[in-house]
Amino acid sequence: MKISNDIAKIYGTVQEQKGSEAKIDGARTAPGIKSNEGQCSIETIRIPKNHGTALPPEIRQALEAIFGKEVLLDKEAVQILKTYMDKFPGSLDDKIQVIQNLLSKELDINMTNLKLVHEALFGREVGEIIKELGKDYGIGFQNTGEKSIESLAEEVKSLLAQGVSLNRICDLLESEASDMSPRAKIILTKAVNEGRQAAAYRMDDLGQKIIIKALKDAAEEDIEEGAGKTGHKNRESSIAPTFEMKEGAEQEYIASVLGTAGLGGKNYLVTEVTARLRAAGQSFKEFKRDIANNLDMAVRHIEESGASGINNARIDLQKTIDSLDKAILKSDIALFADMKLEKELVKADSQLQKAKTLLDMGEYDKACKLVEKVKTTIESLNWKPSNTRVLHFASLKEGFEEGKSSENKLKTALKGLTQNFSQEDYTPRKVYEALRLLGSDHEGEAARFLAGENVREEELHNNIKSLLFKLSEKGNPMAELAQKVTGSQLLNRTDNGTLQTMFFALPLTINGNVSDMKVYINSKKDEKKLDWQNCSIFFLIDTKKLGETGVLLQASGENLSITVKNDREDLKDRVSPLLMGFKENLKELGYEVSSIGFARLSAKEGEQQMASSRMINTAANSINPMKKGFDIKI
Secondary structure (H helix, E strand, O other): OHHHHHHHHHHOOOOOOOOOEEEEOOOEEEEOOOOOOOOOOOOOEEOOOOOOOOOOHHHHHHHHHHHOOOOEEOHHHHHHHHHHHHHOOOOHHHHHHHHHHHHHOOOOOOHHHHHHHHHHHHOOOHHHHHHHHHHHHOOOOOOOHHHHHHHHHHHHHHHHHOOOOHHHHHHHHHHHHOOOOHHHHHHHHHHHHHHHHHHHOOOHHHHHHHHHHHHHHHHHHHHHHHHHHHOOOOOOOOOOOOOOOOOOOHHHHHHHHHHOOOOOOOHHHHHHHHHHHHHHHHHHHHHHHHHHHHHHHHHHHHHHOHHHHHHHHHHHHHHHHHHHHHHHHOOHHHHHEOHHHHHHHHHHHHHHHHHHHHHHOOOHHHHHHHHHHHHHHHHHOOOOEOHHHHHHHHHHHHHOOOOOOHHHHHHHHHHHHHHOOOOOOOOHHHHHHHHHHHOOOHHHHHHHHHOOOOOOHHHOOOOHHHHHHHHHHHOHHHHHHHHHHHHHHHHOOOOOOOEEEEEEEEEEEEOOEEEEEEEEEEEEEEOOEEEEEEEEEEEEEEEOOOEEEEEEEEEEOOEEEEEEEOOOOOHHHHHHHHHHHHHHHHHHOOOEEEEEEEEOOOHHHHHHHHHOOHHHHHHHHOOOOOOOOOEOOO
16 A cells, blocks of 8 residues: 555556445445545435436446446436536447446546546547647658658568568568559569569579569669659668677677667767666576576476476476566567567467466376477577667667656657557567556556566656656646546456456557557456456557458467458458468467458447447356466566
8 A cells, every 4th residue: 555655646646446335136246336526425325217316217227237226326426427428528328338447447436537438438549649749749650652661671571581471472562562652663563573473483582582672672762762852862771771789799789770870979878778788688598597497397397297296387387487478578688689589489478378278188298298399499599689679779768868858758758659660560568668658557667666676767757648747737638648548547457357358549650640559358367367368359440541440359268260340342352361471470379260250340339349348248258267377467
């Protein structure tokens, strides 16, 4: 409690609220429905249909559906709900969802909580607010051919590194070429035709060289075209140079990388980033050693057989899984590492979860072989930093330099958030960094700092929510964004039951356009763990090419079903090639895609389906005993 009070005092956070219990039907108990605005009468009343301040019938029905036919509300709670229904914008269904979410999280019924949850679910998009703030801070999000080619080049390089087929890469180039400048489009279209011919004759090496050269040529043509319009060449090549870091030469490497962004002269920055990089490299060596030792012990305990040995093996595996989770989300190892290494760590995590399941099923030999395989993989990994991640981190550090005004720091945070996924770098750590920069883990970081964990004090205030608290009186968009973040935090509180629901809105920059990716999660819960092998995840985004699009993932054990929802008639033809690649990537992480379906979707309908409590019942019906946890408090 002391830590919670300290956080509230220092950072101005919204504290958790819990209601009392209310009797329902004389037997069941449920979270109480009360108000904390002013003094509330302890006496509760039923809501008679002819009561002067009675709620609309629809709200009564919604409450009865959740708590039973006898709903007990105090008078002030009734009046607050009625005021909310009368004065807040939005449809009746929207408001019912807000109330249902408020009650499912055991939040007190007051206008503050209603407003925050309403804003999080149905207010303006985070991306829209950020674009409005960006105008005031000189941050532009206009699409340019250069950025599109750069993004495409990075994606192609990533696919080649993963061993994706040449035909699939040609499909991607053909699809993206339509948005390029005319000269770049001609170059890429020619490369696609030649690449497919090479693939037909099984000359993949030649085809890859053709595509890589075409991307470079397209980038140069784009620069020439830009120079013709402005009278001079004022842009760098979209295919960024690659810098390799050799052990012991971290400082030279950092100076080279930062020099490309005009930060090479910042000696303090070179020194600080170099120190972090060296420490991350050393941490990875210790991490590999510890993982190998843990897995060795697990193998020995499995070979011992007997209840004691198997139980000890489970403990060893869980300890290793926790170490992997920590390395991915909390350490500098994954913060600076390239996408390939992070993917291997996630894959190892998934395989160890499968090994635990095999132990539970009595398949000890298979579990032992899988653990040994993971050990060999981990020992073979080499850590090297990603140029783009190092540069992104250094740019943020420079923007958050001590002594700079809160306005300048907010500009840095907004720009950093929108550029977080600029290289199509969608990984668990990048998602966490986006949420952290937005301020979704603001109170969590403060709590860990006050508890003595390794959290850098200077980074506590360098997130959008913290900065908005200092500037909220200077403009309505700032206050609006602060409410969005806080409302999302309320929706992500830990549920007391066996299921956990969560909601995020991540602003993604796609070809210069900022749009929210809304994520709704329902999962079985094991203590404070989310069970990713028994969950439903719904993604909703508005894209330029496809319009409003939803993707529903439903996991049951190692089986995953995918449903893509969109109102386009040609949806299946346009996205099927991409889904096949997606299916291959999921298979590497231990999931078997059992089905891929397509359906029509009204975006509003999708939000209502996944945001309402009815989604919880759907998730509950698909739960099975297989468990895969993930620490939601990280």
